[in-house]
Amino acid sequence: MTTDPAGPSPRRHAHARRRPRRRRLLTTLGLALVLTGLSFIAYVGWELYGTNIIAAQKHEEIKEQIAEDWANNIDSNAAGLLRVERWGSDYEIPIIPGSDLLDSTGRSALASGVGWYEKGAGPGEVGNFVLGGHRSGRGAVFxxxxxxxxxxxVEIETRTHLYTYQLRQNGDEIKVEYTTSWPLFPVPDPNSRGATPTEPLLTMITCAEMFSTDLRRIVIGELVDVQEKAPATAST
Incomplete structure (x- = not known):
């Protein structure tokens, strides 16, 4: 038997050194992918469930403040309360003013309840009373x-009145691109740009899909009943 007096070749040594490095690289890459996946799952979980918990707490805080203000005949910072008969007797969400449903005030309003497009009509007023809400996350009010x-x-309660609107169509009938502007018109109709409103209407706007913001669902209602509330007796 002969032996190699020169010992293992330099090429064999280099190959042996590369294998541990490759294993470490693959291990590091695998860990990075696992952590990225876990981070994504945590983010989605927070958006879908964590923000709902925070929003529900915020709703209760605002409703308590509304009750206190109204008991003292003070107009609350919230515009009122929204109730939808079909969504159950326990559905009651504060309506939060926002100068625009897409600007910073609007996003804040949507995160705290149902957002009211202040540039439109107010509750019970002639014109278009526009409300927006999320379908998933941040309370998922719609x-x-x-x-x-x-x-x-659909009932809107303010400090002084109860306004009842009746919907004109099903919730799955109208779907538009998110850039569509006619739902914010004083007369919410694609052929009524610039028209003068003659009746009090309600428009509810939300995302068409649970996890997409490309399309919007629109539901329109008309005012069918107004009841004036008795003035509250201020607490002492």
């Missing part, structure tokens, strides 16, 4: 919009 049916009643 998550059941597809359940709505023509004829359903």
């Amino acid at each position: 998550k059941r919009i597809l359940d709505l049916r023509a004829g359903d009643l």
Whole structure:
């Protein structure tokens, strides 16, 4: 038997050194992918569930403040309370003013309740009273919009009045691009740009899909009843 007096070749040594480095690289890459996946899952979980918990707490805080203000005949910072008959007797969400549903005030309003497009009409006023809400995350206040049916009643309570609107169509009838502007018109109709409103209307706007913001669902209602509330007796 002969032996190699020169020992293992330099090429064999170099190859042996590269293998541990390759294993370490693959291990590091695998860990990075796992951490990225876990981070994404945590983010989605927070957006879908964590923000709902925070929003629900915020809703209760605002409603408590509304009750206190109204008991003292003070107009609250919130515009009122929204109730939707089809969504159950426990559905009651504060309506938060926002100068625009897409600017910073609008995003803040949507995160705290139902956002009211202040540039439009107010509750019960002639014109278009526009409300926006999320379908997923941040309270998901309009998550059941597809359940709505023509004829359903929507109640808006303010410090002084109860306004009842009746929906004109089902929640799944109108779907538009998110850039569509006619739902914000004083007369919410694609053929009514610049028209003068003659009746009090309600328009509810939300995302068409649960996890997409490219399209919007629109539901329109008309005012069918107004009740004036008795003045509250201020607490002492």
